[in-house]
Amino acid sequence: LSQVLLYHGLFPTAPSQPCMAVSTDLLTFYCALFKCSCNAIHLLAHTVTVQLALALHRFISIIV
Numbered sequence: 001l002s003q004v005l006l007y008h009g010l011f012p013t014a015p016s017q018p019c020m021a022v023s024t025d026l027l028t029f030y031c032a033l034f035k036c037s038c039n040a041i042h043l044l045a046h047t048v049t050v051q052l053a054l055a056l057h058r059f060i061s062i063i064v
Contacts, residue, residue, distance in 0.1 A: 001017075001018065002015060002018060005018065010023060011023075011027055
């Protein structure tokens with residue numbers, strides 16, 4: 001049964017006697033979305049780090 005589901009583009013939820021299946025297209029989309037969201041998190045963290053460094057530099061320039 002699992003092989004038939006895979007042939008039709010569905011991924012079974014259990015190796016034997018699956019009662020549900022998920023579209024392989026949906027799994028591919030979710031994987032791509034997860035990869036992009038990880039990149040977005042790193043980009044956001046880098047941007048915040050740069051902004052904090054600039055703010056600290058401006059603050060030190062005002063004090064000195």
